[in-house]
Amino acid sequence: xxxxxxxxxxxxxxxxxxxxxxxxxxxxxxxxxxxxxxxxxxxxxxxxxxxxxxxxxxxxxxxxxxxxxxxxxxxxxxxxxxxxxxxxxxxxxxxxxxxxxxxxxxxxxxxxx
Amino acid sequence: xxxxxxxxxxxxxxxxxxxxxxxxxxxxxxxxxxxxxxxxxxxxxxxxxxxxxxxxxxxxxxxxxxxxxxxxxxxxxxxxxxxxxxxxxxxxxxxxxxxxxxxxxxxxxxxxxx
Numbered sequence: 001x002x003x004x005x006x007x008x009x010x011x012x013x014x015x016x017x018x019x020x021x022x023x024x025x026x027x028x029x030x031x032x033x034x035x036x037x038x039x040x041x042x043x044x045x046x047x048x049x050x051x052x053x054x055x056x057x058x059x060x061x062x063x064x065x066x067x068x069x070x071x072x073x074x075x076x077x078x079x080x081x082x083x084x085x086x087x088x089x090x091x092x093x094x095x096x097x098x099x100x101x102x103x104x105x106x107x108x109x110x111x112x113x
Numbered sequence: 114x115x116x117x118x119x120x121x122x123x124x125x126x127x128x129x130x131x132x133x134x135x136x137x138x139x140x141x142x143x144x145x146x147x148x149x150x151x152x153x154x155x156x157x158x159x160x161x162x163x164x165x166x167x168x169x170x171x172x173x174x175x176x177x178x179x180x181x182x183x184x185x186x187x188x189x190x191x192x193x194x195x196x197x198x199x200x201x202x203x204x205x206x207x208x209x210x211x212x213x214x215x216x217x218x219x220x221x222x223x224x225x226x227x
Contacts, residue, residue: 004156033215042117042203042217043157056213091156099145099207099215104156 002026004105006092012111018080021108025073025094032069033102034077035091043091049075050097082112117206119218126194127226134189134221136204144214145207146187148178151220152200160202163187174198199225 005024013019025032030051035043046065048056051072060067064083069075079086089109093102118137126132138144145164149157161172168180178189187204204218 040122040219042205042219044217045215048213048215093157099213101147101159101162102157104149104158106154106156 004092004094004103006090006105006108008108009106010109010111012113013082015084015112016081018078019082019110020079021077021090021092021110023075023077023092023105025075025092026103028096029094029103030072030097031095032075033091033093033095034067034075035093037089037091037107039088046077079110082110084112086110087112117204117216117218119202119204119221121221122219123222123224125224125226128196129193132189132191132194132198132223134202134204134223136187136189136218137185138187138204138206139185140206140209142210143180143182144209146178146180147205147207148172148176148187148189149203149205149217150174150200151203157203160189162207194223194225196225196227199223 007022032049034046037043047060047067049069067077089107091107093104095102116139120135147162148160151157160176161170163170163180171177176191180187201220201222203220206214206216
């Protein structure tokens with residue numbers, strides 16, 4: 001069984017530039033999560049989808065961050081414009097439903113210069 | 114504030130020694146509890162989980178955890194550590210009183226001495 005796929009694995013951009021991250025969850029997983037992980041910290045939830053619906057986006061900085069999950073499968077997280085403080089690892093995870101075991105992708109390491 | 118606390122940022126043990134990683138939560142009701150492991154450059158992997166029932170839960174890779182309601186704790190243990198256990202370990206909360214939370218602790222980095 002294929003795991004959660006994320007791309008790119010690494011991204012380096014200049015501040016004020018846009019950036020997008022892509023996630024393909026495990027087949028059949030209805031719930032998809034985007035997390036931000038700063039160095040030396042635990043993951044922090046940005047947004048949670050149940051199928052196509054964003055059911056929890058309370059921690060997503062909506063002035064610059066946006067996300068979508070078309071057709072309830074793949075998802076894209078976008079930052080526009082990026083700031084220096086956005087440098088972090090962005091993790092995508094999926095689960096069958098609800099607060100069950102989450103399967104994490106390897107993450108995208110973003111560096112904003 | 115409601116939170117998940119891992120008091121130990123770093124722990125170093127010798128290979129073959131026993132291990133205990135601490136986790137405390139500050140929620141009024143018993144939450145869904147998880148332990149994840151993250152190796153360098155890897156995604157997080159679930160070690161074990163507790164929802165209800167038997168307070169001693171067994172996980173993968175020889176790990177176990179004990180839920181103690183009176184202490185609001187969910188400590189992770191392993192009787193004999195292997196060098197490959199060196200990684201970062203995260204305790205997490207998934208649900209409290211019907212509300213989904215998804216809160217992770219700050220992690221404990223484990224170093225194993227040969």
